Amino acid sequence: MAGKYSTVFFDLYGTLIDIHTEENSEAAWTALRVALYREGAQYQDNEQLREQFNREVVRANATRTRTEWFEPDFLPAYRGLLQACWADGSIENARKVAWAFRRGSTTKFNLFPGALDFLEKLKARGLRVALLSNAQACYTRPELQLAGLDDAFDEVILSSDEGVRKPSNELFRRALIRLDVDPREAVMIGNDARNDILGAYVAGVDGIYLHTDDANPEVCDSAVCSLQGADYAGALDYIDKRLR
Template identity: 35%
Template sequence: MLAYKNYIFDFYGTLVHIETDEESLDFWRTIAELYSSLGATYEASELRKAYIRLVADEEANLAQPSQLDYVEIDILQVFKRLYTECPNRDKLSWKLDLETASRLIAAAFRIESRKELRAYDATVQLLDYLKSQGDKIFLLSNAQKAFTLQELKQTGLYDYFDKIYISSDYGMKKPRPQFWEMVLTENKLNLSESVMIGNDFTTDIAIADSLGMDSIFINSFNYNEKELKEKNTSKVPVVEDIGGVMEVVTCMR
């Protein structure tokens, strides 16, 4: 069996475990207090509704010109609009650096909503091994750069990747084939020497399958045997965790 030379990983649920909660009213009270400190007045429930509305509006604005599915907004635009379109916007008197402020709000938003973040036990071991073999490692993640870049660094994984592709940077996300084709083209990757590793059949596995590339599915959602049979229509290898990928990779050498 031929070993792969290029490994393309999803991030959340594949290399790291994360838990977030953006539903708690206490969470929205904290974010409302942050906006209030900048002069924008919101009630917690009002802010939550405005956030959801503006996310949907940004998605519609991005999809409308191209009529394409699987668009990815830049969440920083939402945080900016929450300030400029706040209920008391006519009374705002501060001259705010919106770019800097939106990044600070994004950081606070993520820290306050995040309950847990950690790399899986075998993640570093696997990435160390691939690097020692001279393999190329890429990240292809449906995510927000404003959140994910810091979390890559926080988990100690940032420096392992030859290149990082985060969907909010490109306005599109998996499983749109163009997102994956960009990775192939920019890095001159051979399909037969490449593999996609992820935990979502409808994005990670689907995008690889659409291009005729191998993939490995990580069952981090703990699907049972019946569910896996229904979802795994491409019959790709299934492992229970990132340690299972390590076993597959080393057996191919």
């Protein structure tokens, strides 16, 4: 076993935030279409809007490096939806309509009980905590504020900003460099056996697996610790053993 942990990387959705979204629902696309209309961009129906959005995603990310785990950034696509109708495509307006879509697609959103307390306890032990999430910044940054997590992390690393997503070793490498931490002194906490835990394992980082989603296995073989549900007490107990 290497040195003591100094840094804890966190997944967000399914790990700290209990969320369910339906991006393909008519309600989500109607909410976006209404928000665009309010900003002066009119689309005939949801089908036309979907087709234009897909074109804008491709166009907006055309110059980004494509890898196996490429992650597009949706915010420029929302700007493109506005500009395609000669509406004001400012960043502010793009964020506004993106948020309308996100809220329209979200059917459940809340912090898992004890999540904020867990982060505070880790910080009280002198550990740095960082968010490492497969996420769109235009959705996640407002949701961090909504959940009271906007000041909870020492660093926030999102796949849409980086152009690459977990389980890519490249994203973990960037996170380790950003925090200036040896992989042997870091631990990743997440609920996705492949993206969070196997990805961390390949990067030389320990993983604590929280089984919060029945779509994932109950136990993750590549984790140093597998727990049922959002068992922050169990995770803290394991981390404490590495601090002694």
